[in-house]
Amino acid sequence: MSRRTETLGRLRMLPLHAERLSVGRLPRALFRKLRGRAREVRFFHRVDDPESLLILEGLVRLRVHVPLSIELIVVPEPSADFDPEPARSMARKRRDAHELSIRHGLEPLPETIEAPPPARVRMIQATLLAAEAKEERLVLASELGRALFRDDGERIAEAARDLPPLSSLDLRLTLEANYKRLRSDGFYEGACFSSESERFIGVESLGDFEARVRGIDEPERSPARHRRPGPFVRQRVVFLGSLERASDAMGFLALHPHRDSLELHAELIRPFRFEGMRVPEERLERDRREAFEFARRAGLRFGPFHEQNELGMARAHALFALGRDQGNAVDLLATIYRAIWLEARDFSSEGDLMRVASDAALGEEIAREAVARSGEPGLMPPLATERLEELELPEGPVFCGQGFAYSGLDRFPLLMARLSRTS
Incomplete structure (x- = not known):
């Protein structure tokens, strides 16, 4: 069984498992x-x-x-x-x-x-x-x-x-x-x-x-109330997240539809496991479960997803770093997140990478450059501790602006309330 098949199979079991519990x-x-x-x-x-x-x-x-x-x-x-x-x-x-x-x-x-x-x-x-x-x-x-x-x-x-x-x-x-x-x-x-x-x-x-x-x-x-936010006054909101975490993807994709009402900026970071810290599989599984439950409450789609290998992740980072200067970095990140966590695209495959670049309206030259230069230090995002230390926040989808900084999907309702209060 391939890694992709195994991942897709595990994802398909999520709603079925929940249904069995409710019947029981x-x-x-x-x-x-x-x-x-x-x-x-x-x-x-x-x-x-x-x-x-x-x-x-x-x-x-x-x-x-x-x-x-x-x-x-x-x-x-x-x-x-x-x-x-x-x-x-x-x-x-x-x-x-x-x-x-x-x-x-x-x-x-x-x-x-x-x-x-x-x-x-x-x-x-x-x-x-x-x-x-x-x-x-x-x-x-x-x-x-x-x-x-x-x-x-x-x-x-x-x-x-x-x-x-x-x-x-x-x-x-x-x-x-x-x-x-x-x-x-x-x-x-x-x-x-x-x-x-x-x-x-x-x-x-x-x-x-x-x-x-x-x-x-x-x-x-109810946390589901964040589906009906009030009108926002245009203000700067910075998102910090990693491509490797499902919760970061869902947090960003939940905020992305409001980008026209906000001055939304996006930055990538590399999670703690890239700094030599051991992250148990149970914690990664909990992150995926949290993302699944959040998506269900928010009316978002989650899965099928593909767990990228080291080469695929390096190419995804390179595509974002090279493509953000060509247009809208916020929409580009949304396209990459969807490709990984909603469409099961494998960035180690040049064919999948080319399709994602096309979806993001990037030229073929950018995609080929991402393949050739993947892994270069200048195209990799900073480590989590380098960016989060100044905010005194743990890992998780981070949303910060003037007078606030939230970390984690469980703080998304607070973020929506904060943005609505300023209107």
């Missing part, structure tokens, strides 16, 4: 309703992650409409092989927490949140694990999380005195066991939950979960 859930959901039982939710909570706190409070609020039995499982930071830039990942979450809390109709978090002291984080972890009652743990997690992010060390110490925490050894062993549970559920970091064989990651997934459990088409805070 029906008997359990009907049985639960007939018995009048609450829907079970397994929530993996990272106490120093403000997004995890917002998920918790969103789930608790949802119990007004739907009976939920929430099991809160305290987990530590993700393993180093999954997140090579943990400091940037958490800085991103702290920076966006205030906007996210307002967007989801929750009590606003502080506009500025500093990295919390590790000792306070451990104290909250131990206190929550010592709370045996399920409801008590939920209340404490919300109260102590709010105290942590407003720098209220006294409230955290008071809770530790009222409820003696676990020992350091018990804390470490329990967190390790909880992280194994998280991985066995198919997750890699906190701020996520599962319910009836479905997995939900990040605060933006609350909208999908609410729509599912309440049986409504689209709640007010």
Whole structure:
């Protein structure tokens, strides 16, 4: 089986797999309703992650409409092989927490949140694990999380005195066991939950979960709302992304239709794996899954795609570098993204490369020059760390402009809201 056939086969299974899951859930959901039982939710909570706190409070609020039995499982930071830039990942979450809390109709978090002291984080972890009652743990997690992010060390110490925490050894062993549970559920970091064989990651997934459990088409805070942005005032928006990541492609293709309303600029970067950092296959698979789900919600097509080899990627980079000076770099990048992630074009094939160049209205000479000069340092984009370090952002589709910088598909609704607010 060729690499292309294997890739296409795996992609075709995505919607079929999702359909099988939904059919398999029906008997359990009907049985639960007939018995009048609450829907079970397994929530993996990272106490120093403000997004995890917002998920918790969103789930608790949802119990007004739907009976939920929430099991809160305290987990530590993700393993180093999954997140090579943990400091940037958490800085991103702290920076966006205030906007996210307002967007989801929750009590606003502080506009500025500093990295919390590790000792306070451990104290909250131990206190929550010592709370045996399920409801008590939920209340404490919300109260102590709010105290942590407003720098209220006294409230955290008071809770530790009222409820003696676990020992350091018990804390470490329990967190390790909880992280194994998280991985066995198919997750890699906190701020996520599962319910009836479905997995939900990040605060933006609350909208999908609410729509599912309440049986409504689209709640007010659904991520699907970014399909109906308001009119934009023309302003500069810079996109930073790589050709190798499906999520970068979907983020750019979702913004591309609004290019006439914005001053949109596009820059390519090379992802961390080109800097010698090991990126697990599970993380790449999660990126593709996230791109697939985003495309489904946004009404975009995703697949069939072709995973480019080193030669194909070098030629794609060369085509972009040489072609952007000949015309519209934004439309050229959209054409290349579609070729890789929607049309399964193989850039190591000169025939496919010529067809992509033709689709982008580039001359045959540009395509042949891309073949001849592929791999030249001057035609390769900068490494991710070189561009993202100044923005203090992790990998992901990055959108930045005057007064804002967002990273990740899960921040696309914030971007749309920001661009609409300026109109």
